[in-house]
Amino acid sequence: MSRRATAITLTDDVRAELTRRARSATVPRRDWLRARIVLAADGAGNTAIAAGLGVCADTAGKWRGRFAAEGLGGLADRPRSGRPARFSAVQVAEIKAVACTRPADVLDGHLVASTLVTVPALAQPSWLLEIAVVAAS
Structure with a gap:
């Protein structure tokens, strides 16, 4: 049928x-x-x-x-399922801005943690701070 x-x-x-x-x-x-x-x-x-x-x-x-x-x-396409975003677009932009600029506080190629903690998005999870420090070096 x-x-x-x-x-x-x-x-x-x-x-x-x-x-x-x-x-x-x-x-x-x-x-x-x-x-x-x-x-x-x-x-x-x-x-x-x-x-x-x-x-x-x-x-x-x-x-x-x-x-x-x-x-x-x-x-039109319908929204897709999946896990919601962990960080807002503003937080992602702040992280990218820090990662793409050359900071004044550089010690032997590593970012000083105090520079990264000034970004509100990075103050939340500590593992993200570690990733940002490693990625910047």
């Missing part, structure tokens, strides 16, 4: 945006492919779309269904 393909009806504005994405040379390939799938879905089945674009029928059905449910916003 096969699933029925979700019916897609495109307005002129949406069709124009999808056509722009499908014809653009600078849009990421994933956006180009998703636009092509939805444009082809206006009247074709998932199997025909998959054969024409060289993708799996499940891929065609996935993007067709997400577009039908959410519109153009459904073609």
Whole structure:
């Protein structure tokens, strides 16, 4: 028993945006492919779309269904799972700034710990301080 393909009806504005994405040379390939799938879905089945674009029928059905449910916003990537970031972007920038500048306090090629502790992001875990000292030498 096969699933029925979700019916897609495109307005002129949406069709124009999808056509722009499908014809653009600078849009990421994933956006180009998703636009092509939805444009082809206006009247074709998932199997025909998959054969024409060289993708799996499940891929065609996935993007067709997400577009039908959410519109153009459904073609965007969803957040991925994974461990949350341990350090904020500001903390990472502070660490990079310290690592990329030549400090005034250098002893035999090693950074003096007091220089690194002035950065708030480095005051938290002691193992990071050790890594920064080793990396700077």
